[in-house]
Amino acid sequence: MKKTHSLRRRNIKNFQHFFILFPTYFFFWIPPPLLMTILSTSTTDSSGTPVQLRVVDDIYLYIESSQNEIIEKYELKHIYGIDKEQDKTLIHYCHIIDPQQEQKEGENNDKTITNFRTAGIKLWEQRTLKFQGTLDDAFINGFRQLIVPNQNDDVRVSVIINPAAGGRQAPVHWETIVKPMLLAAGFNASQFQITQTLPNGKTRGLAKQLGIQMLKDKKKTIILCLGGDGTTHDVVNGLSDAFIGFEWQEEEQRYSVPTFQLGIIPSGSGNSFSLSLKFESIEHSVLQVIKGQTQPFRLIDVTLDPDPAVKEKGAKAPKRRILVVMSWGFHAQLVSKSRYLQPFMGNTRFSWVAMYLLLFLQQHEGELTMIDAERYDPTRKEFVHEGQVELKDKPFTYFLVANQDSMERGFKIAPFATPEEETMDIVMMRDVNKEELKAATIKVLEGGRHVDDEKNIVEYYKSPELLLRVKHASELCLDGEIVYLAAGGIVRLKMIGPSQGEPNFMSFV
Structure with a gap:
């Protein structure tokens, strides 16, 4: 009996060792999921070859040979139309080309201050699959319902x-x-x-x-x-x-x-x-x-005092709403001075003007009050509620309010901002030198790493409302438009949406 127990213990121990080394062999092996065919039909392709069309799991369209071998596979999310045209059937889709995947081995993929706008861009093309003969109506109607679930005949x-x-x-x-x-x-x-x-x-x-x-x-x-x-x-x-x-x-x-x-x-x-x-x-x-498919996006109400658009005493100021950005300081200067170069240089003008502004870096004095604010803590990787925040002890070098994470492709200045949120994201740098600003800019290009710098060069807040008083006459950027604010002027920003009696805006995504 003792010998039997000893052998059993030894076998269990050996099995435990085997399990530690090869844990997935017995307990974590999961068979591949079975593919469910939603729709199928037979036809011939443009060359006259018999093929089978099969829609699998509401995700893919398979084109298969008569031996059930997959010839081509397309994602339904990229297909947008199916038509009958005389004795043919056409399926319309978007083809996506990723130049980076086709880049030669050894070529540099790193983002820099001059190439970040083109990094990661994919090329989209309209394409059409052509089949001889018309497919049966049941397949066409079912397929159309899958690719365009919301019919828009009365829109x-x-x-x-x-x-x-x-x-x-x-x-x-x-x-x-x-x-x-x-x-x-x-x-x-x-x-x-x-x-x-x-x-x-x-x-x-x-x-x-x-x-x-x-x-x-x-x-x-x-x-x-x-x-x-x-x-x-x-x-x-x-x-x-x-x-x-x-x-x-x-x-x-x-x-x-x-x-x-x-x-x-x-x-x-x-x-x-x-x-x-x-x-x-x-x-x-x-x-x-x-x-x-849609998602909401929110606007920011902007009030300027005095408002430069009011030319006569007692006249009513125009209502201003922005959906992208308000900035003051370095970013506003960048947008302002780049306007004149747009016809000649396109978006590359921003890089050249930025380098010029760094050489003659200016500081901007003002007083900022944020209501019900949260501050991002880079050590905890989360926002911490701080209530009302007042900042006036140091001049502002860079000040930007955004409703989205990026101002340009690859330039993730407010990495946690989304258009549907009911708070605005405020990114600022105060009393920094050109080397610190340049270093922070490089980290922006690296996926928004600037906000995780524990030196606190970058201050990052969320707030539904703020007031900024500028000491000297200043340029403001409001969704790309340059507006002038007089010395001592105040700009007030407040998130608005249906809860404030404003329309509900939805964008297709």
Whole structure:
């Protein structure tokens, strides 16, 4: 009996040793999941070869040979249309090319202050699969329901095009990319209502009239903005104007807070807001409009005292709302001085102007008060509530308020900011020298590592409301527009949304 127990103990011990060395052999092996076929049909490809089309797990379209060998595989999230055309069937999809994957071994992939804007960019193309003969209606209808779950037959598509945007390419983008993709997805040309923007701030008025029309006829509408951040800024402000304080509210005994759905098509020279939505191209943004998934985004109300737009005593200041950025100090100077170089240098102008500003680095005196603020603690990797915070002991070198993590591709200045949050992110550096500012900038390019610097060179807060008083006359950047604030002037920022009686804005993502 003792011998049996001893042998049993030895066997258990040996098994335990084997388990430690090879733990997954018995207990952690999981069989691969079975692929579930949702739809299937037989046809012939463009060369006349018999093939099987099979939709698997609501995720992939497989094209298989007659021997059930996979010839090609496509993700349904990249497919946006299926059509019958005479004796053919067409399936429309986006093809994505990653230049970095095709980069030769040994080539440098590191981001620098001059190449970060192009690092990681993927190329999107419209492509079409062609099959001989028409597929059966059951497959086509089922497939269309999978790739375009929200049918849009009764939706008005209001298209706002800035003809000057992106080197006058926005109208071309509409005709060659946006419109063809929408038609392939099942939209009709009769649904499109085209409006071209006007210069000198008149776009806001056009958007206001559109908003009033939408609120009165209550027709479901998607608004597509083809332009840059300036176009989106004007459209959002105009739609907000349509809801705030107009006669129709009294006539209709006040509607509930409306929801405006926006498709942001990055056709401008500055497309910061589209970056917050993680769009990689125009095709990508249109694809997300077709797929129909949305998320809210919030605005920041801006009040200036004195307001430079008020020319006469007693006149009412225009209501200002921003969705991307407010800055003062280094960043505002960068935007201001770069304006004149845009026709010649594109976005590379920012790098050259930044190097110039570093040589003649300025400090900016002011007083900042943040309400109900949270401060990021780099040692704990979390935000800590601090309540009301007042800062006036040191001058400001860099001051930026954002509703999104990046101002440019690869430049993650506010890494924890998202457009749907009801707090704004405040990033600042106070009384720093050019070497400290340059070092922090490099860390911004490294995925936003600047906020984790335990030297506290970078101060990072979240707050729903703040007031900034500037000691000397200053330039402010409001969504890329430069506004002048007099000495002793105050800028007040406050997050707004449906809970403050403002419209609810949704963007396709």
